[in-house]
Amino acid sequence: MAADPRVRINWFAATWRLPMLVWQFLFFVVPLLFLVYLSFWLVRNYRMVPGFDTVNWVKMFAKGYFWDAYYFTFGMALLATVVTSCLAFPCAYALSFKLSETARRWAIFFLIIPFFTSYLVRIYAWQVLLAENGVINAALAVIGAGPYALLNTKLGTVIGYLTLTLPLVVILQTLSLASIDRNLIEAAHNLGCGRLRTVFTVIVPLAKVGLIIGAVFCFILSFGDFVSPYYLGGSKPPTLSILIIDTTKSGQQWPRAAVVAVTMIATLLLVAFAAVSAAYRKRA
Amino acid sequence: MSSERAIAWFLRAYVGLVFCFVFAPIVSSFIFSFNSDRFPTIPLGEFTLHWYETIYNDPDVWDALRVSVISAVSVSLIATFIGFCTAYTDYRYRFFGKNAYLALALLPPTIPLVIMGLAMLAWLSRIGMSGHLYSIMIAHVVLCTPFAMAVIRLRLAQMDPSLEAAAWNLGAGEWRTMREVILPFTAPAIVSALCLTAAVSFDEFAVAWFVSGLNKTIPVIILEVLQGQVDPQINAIGTFVFITSMTLVVIAQVLLMTRQRKGVPGG
Numbered sequence: 001m002a003a004d005p006r007v008r009i010n011w012f013a014a015t016w017r018l019p020m021l022v023w024q025f026l027f028f029v030v031p032l033l034f035l036v037y038l039s040f041w042l043v044r045n046y047r048m049v050p051g052f053d054t055v056n057w058v059k060m061f062a063k064g065y066f067w068d069a070y071y072f073t074f075g076m077a078l079l080a081t082v083v084t085s086c087l088a089f090p091c092a093y094a095l096s097f098k099l100s101e102t103a104r105r106w107a108i109f110f111l112i113i114p115f116f117t118s119y120l121v122r123i124y125a126w127q128v129l130l131a132e133n134g135v136i137n138a139a140l141a142v143i144g145a146g147p148y149a150l151l152n153t154k155l156g157t158v159i160g161y162l163t164l165t166l167p168l169v170v171i172l173q174t175l176s177l178a179s180i181d182r183n184l185i186e187a188a189h190n191l192g193c194g195r196l197r198t199v200f201t202v203i204v205p206l207a208k209v210g211l212i213i214g215a216v217f218c219f220i221l222s223f224g225d226f227v228s229p230y231y232l233g234g235s236k237p238p239t240l241s242i243l244i245i246d247t248t249k250s251g252q253q254w255p256r257a258a259v260v261a262v263t264m265i266a267t268l269l270l271v272a273f274a275a276v277s278a279a280y281r282k283r284a
Numbered sequence: 285m286s287s288e289r290a291i292a293w294f295l296r297a298y299v300g301l302v303f304c305f306v307f308a309p310i311v312s313s314f315i316f317s318f319n320s321d322r323f324p325t326i327p328l329g330e331f332t333l334h335w336y337e338t339i340y341n342d343p344d345v346w347d348a349l350r351v352s353v354i355s356a357v358s359v360s361l362i363a364t365f366i367g368f369c370t371a372y373t374d375y376r377y378r379f380f381g382k383n384a385y386l387a388l389a390l391l392p393p394t395i396p397l398v399i400m401g402l403a404m405l406a407w408l409s410r411i412g413m414s415g416h417l418y419s420i421m422i423a424h425v426v427l428c429t430p431f432a433m434a435v436i437r438l439r440l441a442q443m444d445p446s447l448e449a450a451a452w453n454l455g456a457g458e459w460r461t462m463r464e465v466i467l468p469f470t471a472p473a474i475v476s477a478l479c480l481t482a483a484v485s486f487d488e489f490a491v492a493w494f495v496s497g498l499n500k501t502i503p504v505i506i507l508e509v510l511q512g513q514v515d516p517q518i519n520a521i522g523t524f525v526f527i528t529s530m531t532l533v534v535i536a537q538v539l540l541m542t543r544q545r546k547g548v549p550g551g
Contacts, residue, residue, distance in 0.1 A: 012458045013377060017385075020370040020429065024388050028426045031407035032395070038406050091302045094295035107299070109537055114306050116480065116533045118487045120506055121522035125309030128316060128324050128514065135312070138326045167306055195291070224396020226490070231510060241398040248402055248494070258406070261399040268396075 032265075039258035046252050060259040066243070073239040074267070076154070077223040080161035084169050084218045085211065087162070092173035093199070096180075108174065111167040122163050123227050130156055130232065152234030160228025165218040172217065176210020177203065212279040216272055223268060240264050310526055317519035324516060335520035344505065345521065351417060352486055352501040359424040360482035366425065367432025367477055372466065374433075375440040376448075390430045400427070401494030408495055415497025423495055424485040431484060432477035435540065439473030440466075476539040483532040487525065 042051045060066050095104050114122070129135045130150040140146035150156055180203060188198045204211065222228075226241035235242055240260055247257040317336070321329035339345045370389045374382075392400070404423045408414035413422070447469070451461040467474075489503035496504055502525060509515050 013373075016369040016373045017377070018369075019366045020373075020389050020433075021385070023366055023425060023429070024392070027404070027407075027422050028392055029388070031400075031403035034407045034410065035399070035403040087302075090295060090298050094299045098292060098295050099299075105541075107303075109541075110303065111306065112537060113530055113533050114310065116483045116487065117310065117529045118489075118503065118506075118522065118525045120487075120489050120503055120510070121313060121518065121525055122309035124506070124510055124518050124522065125313045125316075128519075129308070129312055131323070131325075131514070133323065133325055135324075135326050162305070163309065166302065170302065220394055220396070224398060226398055241396065244398050244402055248405070254402070254406055257402055261402050264396060264399060268394075272394075 035258050036262055038255055039262050041255045041258075043252055043255060048252055048254060056255045056259045060256055060263075065237075066260070068237050069240050069243050070263070072237050073223060073229075073241075076157060076161075076229065076239065077219050079154075080158055080165065080222040081215050081219045083158060084162055084165050085173075085215050088166060088169040088173050088214070089211075091170050092177050093203075095170070095174045096177035097185075104174065104178065108171055111171050115167050115171075119164055120227060123160055123231050126156075126159060126163065127151065127231055130159070151232060152236065154233065157229050157233030160232040161218075161222045161225065164225060164228065165221050168221075169214040169218050172210055172214035173207070176207040176213075179210075180206045209279045212275050216275045219271055219275075220268055223271075224264065313519045313522045313526065316516060317523045319516070319519075322516060323514060324519070335516050338517050339520050339524075344500075345502070348500050348502045348505045351420070351496075351499045352503075355417060355420045355424060355492075355501060356482045356485040358421050359428055359485040360478045362421070363425045363428035363481040363485075364432045364436075364474060364477045366429045367434075367481075368436050368470070368474060370429070370433045371437040371440055372462075374437055389433055392426050393430055397488070397490035398494075401491040404491055405494040414495050415499075417496075417499045419495040419497070420492050420499065420501065423491045424488060427488065427491065428481035428484050432481050435477045435480060435536070436470055436473045438540070439470050443469050472539045476536040479532040479536040479539075483529040483536070486532070487529050 038048075039056055040052045040054065042049045042053055042055065095107050099107065131137070132147055132149065132151070134150075136150065137147040140148070150159075184206065185198060185202060188202045193201070224241055226239065226245060229235060229239045230242055238246065240263075244257045244260050244264075247253045247260065315328070316324040318331050318333070319329050320332040320334065374386060374389075379385075400423070404419070404426075405414055408419050408422070413419055443466075447465055448461055451465045452458070456464065486501075487503060489501075489507050492501050493504045493507055500508070502521065506518055506521060506525075509518055
């Protein structure tokens with residue numbers, strides 16, 4: 001830095017630094033803090049009253065349906081994470097090791113597109129495909145199988161979660177697999193290590209961080225999603241996100257919805273923290 | 285060797301299967317949008333433009349389109365501006381608390397959208413700003429800025445750091461260097477960020493649903509129709525939405541790819 005920047009910083013540097021700070025403080029940090037505060041408000045005569053009372057927390061945590069929703073949401077998100085990671089891995093493996101650099105770049109190009117393309121409409125499309133007399137059951141009927149109930153089942157929900165997370169997880173896994181030093185894999189082969197054994201003892205440990213980051217994103221997205229469990233899972237039972245929507249939209253019980261939301265954020269923070277420390281544990 | 289080939293063949297088929305799964309809903313929406321059956325299945329019914337005519341003649345859809353386009357355009361402009369500022373700050377400066385600064389810049393997409401929606405609704409109603417068109421814009425800028433920042437930061441990483449210093453040494457001030465060196469260099473990424481953030485805003489339904497009040501966007505209309513019955517109109521609206529956002533995302537990516545080709549030999 002040739003000239004002494006300290007003399008002139010102020011206007012130039014501040015111009016670039018402040019916009020994000022101001023905007024994300026006013027419309028990201030403050031709303032989230034306000035949500036925590038809101039969870040301690042009171043509702044009297046169907047009106048919210050500012051206050052500081054733990055009654056919403058006590059009432060929500062005493063309700064059976066809250067814990068049913070909590071365990072169900074957590075369990076489904078965990079299931080989705082395991083299923084997505086396992087299904088994504090062979091694809092990421094093929095993209096990283098079996099395809100040329102150009103083909104890999106194109107594959108990622110096409111996987112990025114759906115990530116930014118209306119998730120809602122894609123779920124609607126699945127609703128049509130999975131219906132009792134939909135395309136999949138009609139196709140199965142041709143070979144004499146079915147009809148199966150696919151909609152309003154856990155399977156439906158998981159298909160929805162896969163639609164949301166699979167492209168992203170494949171991309172993250174591919175990026176981490178592609179950055180593995182090929183010499184290490186070569187060495188394993190030369191030393192007589194079988195193909196599968198190489199995958200599990202060499203490739204997976206080397207790509208651990210990337211695989212875990214992919215899994216964490218999958219968990220976060222599935223845990224917070226309300227579209228798949230509602231439209232493909234039939235909201236039986238409702239997940240935490242659906243609980244938030246029902247509680248918010250049906251009246252002035254926003255403080256209770258805030259309790260659910262804060263519990264969700266706390267859970268996600270714990271999960272992300274546990275996963276990240278697991279990712280970096282042995283490496284230090 | 286034959287097992288080697290069998291595995292390679294299997295892996296290729298598997299990649300094909302994954303892509304089929306990922307694109308099946310997009311393709312099926314497209315096909316069913318021209319299909320006459322009310323409950324689409326195979327074999328297909330007759331070819332029709334009926335669903336497109338229905339949405340074309342629906343004033344609600346046009347209102348929603350207006351809201352969506354206004355918010356997507358303004359969100360992309362604001363978010364890209366803020367994203368550029370943040371990316372440049374990260375590229376150029378080191379300062380106390382920079383990690384926290386970057387965390388703040390990149391965290392919003394990791395918060396579940398329903399929670400963002402509730403927090404935004406609660407806060408914006410508290411300060412009397414909920415239920416307007418600008419409420420959607422405010423919330424979407426929060427969600428879109430990280431994408432703009434990431435795209436522009438990638439481009440800045442490819443710039444030769446001595447370029448800026450050279451401009452200063454030749455007597456250009458910081459503002460002039462910004463205008464004549466940094467901005468032209470990052471231009472493709474800026475356009476790319478504009479497209480990407482417009483696509484994110486155009487598709488976002490959860491937060492918009494919470495804060496929009498009566499100003500419904502296209503995805504909010506879709507959400508509300510979905511709560512009723514299966515309605516093939518959605519395939520027609522959906523095909524339109526898919527084509528819009530796919531076009532934006534493809535443009536965004538192509539701009540980033542040409543950047544790589546030009547960037548590598550120079551940097």
